[in-house]
Amino acid sequence: MMQAKSMSEPDFARHGGRIDDALAAYPDAPRPWIDLSTGINPVPWPVPKGLLVDPAPLPSxxxxxxxxxxxxxxxxxxxxxxxxxxxxxxxxxxxxxxxxxxxxxxxxxxxxxxxxxxxxxxxxxxxxxxxxxxxxxxxxxxxxxxxxxxxxxxxxxxxxxxxxxxxxxxxxxxxxxxxxxxxxxxxxxxxxxxxxxxxxxxxxxxxxxxxxxxxxxxxxxxxxxxxxxxxxxxxxxxxxxxxDREWIEATRIALVERARRLDAMLARHGLSARGASPLFRLVEHPDARAIFERLGRAGILTRPFVDRADWLRFGLPADDGAFGRLDRALARG
Known part of the structure; x- marks a missing residue:
């Protein structure tokens, strides 16, 4: 069986979203992967079905x-x-x-x-x-x-x-x-x-x-x-x-609510989160390396940092299923 990469390697620490690297590093992890390594809204703006873009001419x-x-x-x-x-x-x-x-x-x-x-x-x-x-x-x-x-x-x-x-x-x-x-x-x-x-x-x-x-x-x-x-x-x-002002205003509220839910979950597992942006949270913990590895084996990618081994950043889970998987993975520690 392949050995999992160390979180100190730059593959995961350079920037988030490296699901391809995660698939190679943790081949036995459950699918689909949950990517919490970025600060990207996990519930994107819904593109209207009638919004068609013609890619043939140069942009107007x-x-x-x-x-x-x-x-x-x-x-x-x-x-x-x-x-x-x-x-x-x-x-x-x-x-x-x-x-x-x-x-x-x-x-x-x-x-x-x-x-x-x-x-x-x-x-x-x-x-x-x-x-x-x-x-x-x-x-x-x-x-x-x-x-x-x-x-x-x-x-x-x-x-x-x-x-x-x-x-x-x-x-x-x-x-x-x-x-x-x-x-x-x-x-x-x-x-x-x-x-x-x-x-x-x-x-x-x-x-x-x-x-x-x-x-x-x-x-x-x-x-x-x-x-x-x-x-x-x-x-x-x-x-x-x-x-789309209606979606923007509703999303601002929803992101804050989802961030509070993440804060509460992390706190239940002894992890204190900080950050004013509702799109991500930073956890400072002496066992951040072990937490990253544990979550990786559970098919959940978070964001480590080479120069701060005690830091781990969490993006927002998209739905109840993602929150549940994160909760269970954290509980295994």
């Missing part, structure tokens, strides 16, 4: 503009500050090419790509020592779910501006909150935000995201991506999803 520039207008309304900003990108991951990697001042400094702990994009890292409690450059933070933060309120974000933005620097806020998990995006601080404020379509709407494979920024940054981005930055399917589904 008018339809793209309409998508950006609808998304801007959702974000609480003006459409001229919004540009669609093929996923917020791409937006992060394009950041050094958008004319922001260097160095890029990531507030840690944070999403792995932040460290790859940034040349320096600093703890959030020590950001006052950042002198200019571009400060990159996530809000809510990944993986610990830390959330800064708008007053704190405005303070950071103004402090960076006073020092000739910029603030970039990765808002990939922010759609669970109806509050507007951070660039509402001013017309030409040196602030950029990034949004992800896939996480809240549960359709990560569409590869759609947005940059929200001053016009000069939007112009630089359009120059890099050209006339067709995203697919016709991303445009068609994105337009309909962002306009």
């Amino acid at each position: 520039t008018a339809a793209l503009a309409d998508l950006e207008q609808i998304a801007a309304c959702h974000f609480g900003v003006e459409a001229r500050h919004v540009a669609a990108v093929p996923g917020s991951e791409i937006a992060l990697r394009l950041l050094p090419m958008l004319g922001v001042p260097l160095p890029i400094v990531a507030a840690v702990p944070s999403y792995g790509t932040h460290r790859e994009v940034a040349s320096e890292a600093v703890a959030l409690a020590e950001v006052d020592r950042v002198r200019g450059g571009t400060l990159l933070i996530a809000n809510p933060n990944n993986p610990d779910g830390r959330l800064l309120d708008r007053a704190a974000l405005h303070k950071l933005a103004m402090r960076q501006a006073e020092r000739g620097g910029w603030l970039v806020v990765d808002e990939a998990f922010a759609d669970t909150d109806p509050a507007p995006s951070i660039p509402a601080v001013g017309e030409d404020a040196p602030v950029i935000a990034m949004r992800s379509f896939g996480k809240f709407f549960g359709l990560a494979g569409i590869r759609l995201g947005f940059i929200i920024a001053p016009p000069m940054v939007i112009a630089a981005l359009r120059g890099l991506l050209g006339d067709w930055p995203v697919s016709a399917q991303a445009i068609g589904w994105g337009r309909a999803a962002y306009a």
Whole structure:
């Protein structure tokens, strides 16, 4: 029989969603696998049966503009500050090419790509020592779910501006909150935000995201991506999803309720969860390695961390069946 991979290997720690690796590492685990390794909504936006997208012609520039207008309304900003990108991951990697001042400094702990994009890292409690450059933070933060309120974000933005620097806020998990995006601080404020379509709407494979920024940054981005930055399917589904206010409002409530249910379950098994984002929870426990392995053998993938062996992140189970399997697997310890 194949030996299970150690959770310390980067296959599982680099990012979530590695079900193929899990299948190889735990060939005897029950099927289907339950993927709790991401922060993606497990109950995706239901695509209407009549929503047809013709993939033959090039995407319509008018339809793209309409998508950006609808998304801007959702974000609480003006459409001229919004540009669609093929996923917020791409937006992060394009950041050094958008004319922001260097160095890029990531507030840690944070999403792995932040460290790859940034040349320096600093703890959030020590950001006052950042002198200019571009400060990159996530809000809510990944993986610990830390959330800064708008007053704190405005303070950071103004402090960076006073020092000739910029603030970039990765808002990939922010759609669970109806509050507007951070660039509402001013017309030409040196602030950029990034949004992800896939996480809240549960359709990560569409590869759609947005940059929200001053016009000069939007112009630089359009120059890099050209006339067709995203697919016709991303445009068609994105337009309909962002306009579905009833589903958005109901989902915000449902995600909070599901997160509370997860918190209660974890607590029953002696695991204290933290995080302000209802899309995921972080558990800090000395036996996190053993818990990861136990869940893997039960066909449940969670998210480990190489540099914090005592951390384990849980996404949301999709339904009663997934909650039940997780409950039983945790009880076997």
